[in-house]
Amino acid sequence: MTATATKTTTKTQYEAVIGLETHCQLTTNSKIFCNCSTQFGSTPNTNVCPVCLGMPGVLPVLNEKVLEYAVKAGLALNCQIAPHSKFDRKQYFYPDLPKNYQVSQYDLPIAEHGWLEIQLEDGSTKRIGITRLHMEEDAGKLVHGGSDRLSGSSHSLVDFNRTGVPLCEIVSEPDMRSGAEAAAYAQELRRIMRYLGVCDGNMQEGSLRCDVNISVRPVGQEKFGTKVEIKNMNSFNAIQRAIDFEINRQVEALESGSEKIKQETRLWEENSQRTISMRSKEGASDYRYFPEPDLMAIEVPLTTLEKYRSELPTLPMANRHRYRDEFGLTPYDAALIADDRSIAEFFDATIVAGADPKQVFNWVMGDVTAYLNENKLKIGDIALTPVILAEMIALIADGTISSKIAKDILPELITKGGSVKELVASKGLTVLAGAELEKIIDEIIAANPKEVEQYKAGKTKLLGFFVGQTMKKTQGRAEPQSTNKLIADKLAV
Numbered sequence: 001m002t003a004t005a006t007k008t009t010t011k012t013q014y015e016a017v018i019g020l021e022t023h024c025q026l027t028t029n030s031k032i033f034c035n036c037s038t039q040f041g042s043t044p045n046t047n048v049c050p051v052c053l054g055m056p057g058v059l060p061v062l063n064e065k066v067l068e069y070a071v072k073a074g075l076a077l078n079c080q081i082a083p084h085s086k087f088d089r090k091q092y093f094y095p096d097l098p099k100n101y102q103v104s105q106y107d108l109p110i111a112e113h114g115w116l117e118i119q120l121e122d123g124s125t126k127r128i129g130i131t132r133l134h135m136e137e138d139a140g141k142l143v144h145g146g147s148d149r150l151s152g153s154s155h156s157l158v159d160f161n162r163t164g165v166p167l168c169e170i171v172s173e174p175d176m177r178s179g180a181e182a183a184a185y186a187q188e189l190r191r192i193m194r195y196l197g198v199c200d201g202n203m204q205e206g207s208l209r210c211d212v213n214i215s216v217r218p219v220g221q222e223k224f225g226t227k228v229e230i231k232n233m234n235s236f237n238a239i240q241r242a243i244d245f246e247i248n249r250q251v252e253a254l255e256s257g258s259e260k261i262k263q264e265t266r267l268w269e270e271n272s273q274r275t276i277s278m279r280s281k282e283g284a285s286d287y288r289y290f291p292e293p294d295l296m297a298i299e300v301p302l303t304t305l306e307k308y309r310s311e312l313p314t315l316p317m318a319n320r321h322r323y324r325d326e327f328g329l330t331p332y333d334a335a336l337i338a339d340d341r342s343i344a345e346f347f348d349a350t351i352v353a354g355a356d357p358k359q360v361f362n363w364v365m366g367d368v369t370a371y372l373n374e375n376k377l378k379i380g381d382i383a384l385t386p387v388i389l390a391e392m393i394a395l396i397a398d399g400t401i402s403s404k405i406a407k408d409i410l411p412e413l414i415t416k417g418g419s420v421k422e423l424v425a426s427k428g429l430t431v432l433a434g435a436e437l438e439k440i441i442d443e444i445i446a447a448n449p450k451e452v453e454q455y456k457a458g459k460t461k462l463l464g465f466f467v468g469q470t471m472k473k474t475q476g477r478a479e480p481q482s483t484n485k486l487i488a489d490k491l492a493v
Contacts, residue, residue, distance in 0.1 A: 012255070013219045016247045018176035018212065019131075020239075022189055024168045024199040025138065025207040026069045032137050032166035033060030033103065033295075040205050044143075044159035052137075052164030054099030059294050062087075066135060066166040067110075069198040071300060071308050073168055074111025074133045076192050076315055084299055085110045087135075087292040096140030096158050104169075106289040109134035110298065116192065117317045118184040123331035128185050129173030138165040162206075168199070174213070174224070179243035183236040186210050191316045195341045203234045210234075214243055215261075216250045225250070226261040230268055230275055242268040246275050319344050327357035337361055342379050343369075346386055353390035356397070363389060367410055383417030384410075391420045404476040405429050431479045437470075440478075441487055444469045455491050463488060 031038055034051035051058045074081050088106040114130035140163040144153035170189065176182045190208055193199035201208045210233040215225035228246060233239045246266070253259040266275040314322075316338045323334035338344050343364065350360045368389075372379060392413065395401045401409075401424055409423055424430055444466060445452060455462040466487045470478050 014216045014251045015219050016177055016216050017174045018182050018214050019174040020172045021211040022170045023209045024193050026166040026198055028065045031164035032063050032066050038165050042161055047161040070110050070135045070168050072196055073198055075309055077114040077130050079111035079114030081111055086297045087295045088289045089292050091288040096142050103292055104136035105134035118188050119335050128175045131171040131173050133170045136167050138162050138167050179240035182243055183240040195313055214246050226263055229265045231265055346379050349386035350389050353387050355390040355393040359393045382414045384414045402431055402479055
């Protein structure tokens with residue numbers, strides 16, 4: 001399969017048509033219609049009450065924070081926020097759905113007609129349409145005894161802690177044409193939700209789950225092929241691999257005539273790296289939607305909408321463009337620094353403090369990020385501030401310290417903070433230059449006559465030997481460029 005998700009055969013060239021339905025668990029402290037905790041990992045069936053358990057006679061009340069997060073997510077995705085929306089009952093039976101229906105939104109969702117921009121592997125960009133964003137409640141969780149799947153298990157247990165946890169379901173347009181594009185879309189969506197602080201995007205805990213809709217059709221044909229859904233993808237790599245497998249499966253079935261593509265739901269089997277049939281796909285009519293009678297309709301006042309809009313941060317797409325256009329970063333580097341909101345804000349603040357953008361990028365995405373990853377910290381957890389980093393970069397630029405000295409003192413600045421100038425002075429780490437450096441170089445040259453003779457005989461690579469000896473004797477305090485020139489000048493005599 002090529003990067004464009006087309007496959008050339010002896011007969012027909014096909015293209016894939018892909019859309020994603022993404023469930024984002026909102027980071028509210030309580031559930032969507034009751035005060036029960038949303039904390040992950042609690043003892044099963046402890047974060048429950050009559051409302052989320054669907055007991056007779058109870059009345060749900062919408063969590064205002066859920067509405068705020070949904071509206072902000074819709075605005076960040078360039079959606080139109082509905083002046084009037086409502087909740088509906090989606091009827092279906094499943095053991096972990098205590099009411100036997102799910103409260104969701106059907107024909108009047110909170111947000112519609114948006115888009116987001118993804119960055120492709122070659123640095124180019126593509127706009128992916130957003131059909132709708134709606135609020136709904138999550139179901140519970142089945143735990144299958146003796147197996148991680150229903151098939152082969154001896155019994156099943158139900159944990160209702162997740163029942164009623166608030167979700168935003170975000171449905172894309174079928175604008176993607178490859179597994180790589182779909183994975184990039186899911187990553188950008190998670191990035192936006194994390195920037196907003198409305199979803200932590202932890203796919204291992206189920207905070208962000210993707211269902212993939214995919215069909216294939218001959219290139220040039222407007223009519224869509226038969227759609228297949230792949231449920232509950234929990235990693236970006238899995239999304240890409242499942243789509244690539246399914247494209248091949250559908251194309252081969254069409255070419256050979258050995259299998260009729262039917263509308264169904266399939267699962268991705270990680271061990272065998274294939275999709276397997278789960279069930280026939282339901283249509284909207286199967287769910288028998290009707291308006292939720294226990295919840296009032298929703299109207300977002302214009303003043304509230306503008307308040308939410310004013311609270312949005314600068315989003316990753318805007319940061320990527322700014323880093324490329326204003327600071328001259330490559331598309332890859334711009335995407336890297338814009339990936340995390342806290343890193344991007346630290347980067348921006350360091351530049352505001354007077355540091356060169358490319359030097360800031362090198363330090364933040366190099367030594368600083370390496371320290372954070374090694375110690376499992378976030379950038380807000382350390383004592384190093386943008387002002388301190390800008391001061392260190394300035395001291396390198398004016399020759400007060402070398403890059404090696406900066407690397408040596410960086411761990412202390414990260415853990416303790418403080419003035420870089422004072423730290424350098426207290427440790428006697430300023431760069432050696434002038435007569436003091438020249439004296440040390442003369443001593444090294446005098447102590448190595450054999451190497452001097454070999455250098456003058458044409459073995460010029462020995463210059464590195466003399467530089468290394470100088471760095472060793474000065475404990476890295478010699479400035480490399482001037483040291484190289486000074487040694488070369490002295491050896492040329």
